[in-house]
Amino acid sequence: MNDFYQKVSDVLAKIVKDEYDIDLALPFWELPPKQEYGDLSSMVTLKLAAKVKKYPLDIAAKIKTLLEKRLKGEVDKIDILKPGFINLFISKDTLINSLNTLLKEKDVFFRQKLKKKVILEFVSANPTGPLSIPHGRQAIVGDVIGNILEFLGNDVEREYYLNDEGRQIDLLVESVEAWLNTPEGSNVLIPEGGYNGGYVKDIADEISANKEWVKNKETFDLRGEILNYTISLIKKDLESLGVEFSNWFSQRKLIKDKKVEAAISYLQKKGLIYEEEGALWFASTKFGDDKDRVIKKKDGELTYFASDIAYHKDKIDRGANQLINLWGPDHHGYIERVKSSIKAQGLSADILKIVIIQLVNIKTKERMSRRKGTAVLLSDLVNDVGKDAARFYYLVRKNSSHLEFDLDLAKEASFNNPLYYIQYACARIESIFTKAAVCDRYNTKYSKFLKEDEEMGLLRVLLQFSYCLDSAYHSLEPVFIIEYLKNLAAVLHKFYEKRRVLVDDENVTGARLNLLESTKIVIHCGLRLLGIEPVKKM
């Protein structure tokens, strides 16, 4: 399909060039909103009409005859519709050939070799306690974006930026100290803005049982122990969701290694740092920011932004040519600031893509106060609904949409989860394979016997997986894969109701088994990109 799409695009581009001497930008073809309009649809006619001052329908008619000549055999027919759509119907031969290639190549059929070196940073929640449900969204979306990038042949590093330095950690340490210093039975006084989740007491308990601590409280690395504990909590939460980071990047180490100082002096040499009111400023307005930003406060402390400049510089120094950060909506004002620091290095700001993941609202009839720690923990969710259903829930909305997480629905009515609609398709396919008891489940010699509408319709949808991947990749929106899989499952269920696979005619059975096998390849491929294991039974 990729090959075919490439060819059709090239042919159309050449026609436009030859006939009108115009170079148009891609894309030339899109998927029509409905099957009845064809397999591919083009609107170049309208763009041309504006330039050459002719009626779009006349242009379409001309292009149509030229396309028909050059795509003979590969295309069944070409339609022209209202204001100037050129709709193309792929021929049966092309579809069958693609099916056979897909069967042989399996998911390699859809892969690409983009070969970018990407550093994908996500979650990066402060290591001050376990993750809550909203954090899970970034974890899953980031993980799936990583899978998609890798599938298309990029080299991806999944990175968690640890804010293990600064005020929030101080507060956590003070909160634990409050527990440690309070005699059993008395009221614990948590400092203003401190942490009071149940885990804080757990940490205190663990430390007071530590021999080193009992032996010498002065030399004990209290801060380090506390961080170890909270980081392990986070890792456990992520693990239960099937998310693994290849790199945990410590802000503390960044500072200790003098990389922040180095980044500042780098900018200083470029004349972008100045002193005012006792503080050091970065002239970010030169690169599009609204105002200059402080990087070293007058008390001599570095700001968080200073670390961030150094951090992003470090990523680029490590050889990445594409940086992707997932941030919450509260950081949108921060985007220009960081981009300006990248431009200050003489690089294009496009190297950094920021994906804003909108908020998660939790809807539940139960009062939230059922737990002392206010937020609903991610680990509770995973315990209640399981890894796969939780992952799926997180992916059903576009990144920019608010996600309403209905806890009661997630727990009680898991049948309503569309994931099971997709899994059911897998189960039905497996069930037929079992019953058919065939060793090799496909044999390309049978493919040519496909002819029914339901068969060809399913085949068309299978090949559209390329477009699905393309749009998910360019928009960094995993939801496209979900939408595609739901559609594919629906088409499979329709096929299943209407056409029986195991029939007396060996040719028909063989052809339909091929179709099922290829459907299985695509659904499995899609589910694995989502980090969800396809089922055989349910």
Next chain:
RNA sequence: GCGCCCGUAGCUCAAUUGGAUAGAGCGUUUGGCUACGGACCAGAAGGCUGUGGGUUCAAAUCCUACCGGGCGCGCCA
């Protein structure tokens, strides 16, 4: 006050980024297994896309003014 996101069926959301008759799921409702798994399929009802104006062949989408909701605007992290 400034900036960003949002307002679409009773509910939760789509609409290929300006395209074709605004579509799905849940809920309501009518049908369908002596055939590969009924967690499925076929159908029905449900809409002035928050409101008014504008831009063009074409607007849920862009511009503008209101109405209503969410978030952000530190020498915090």
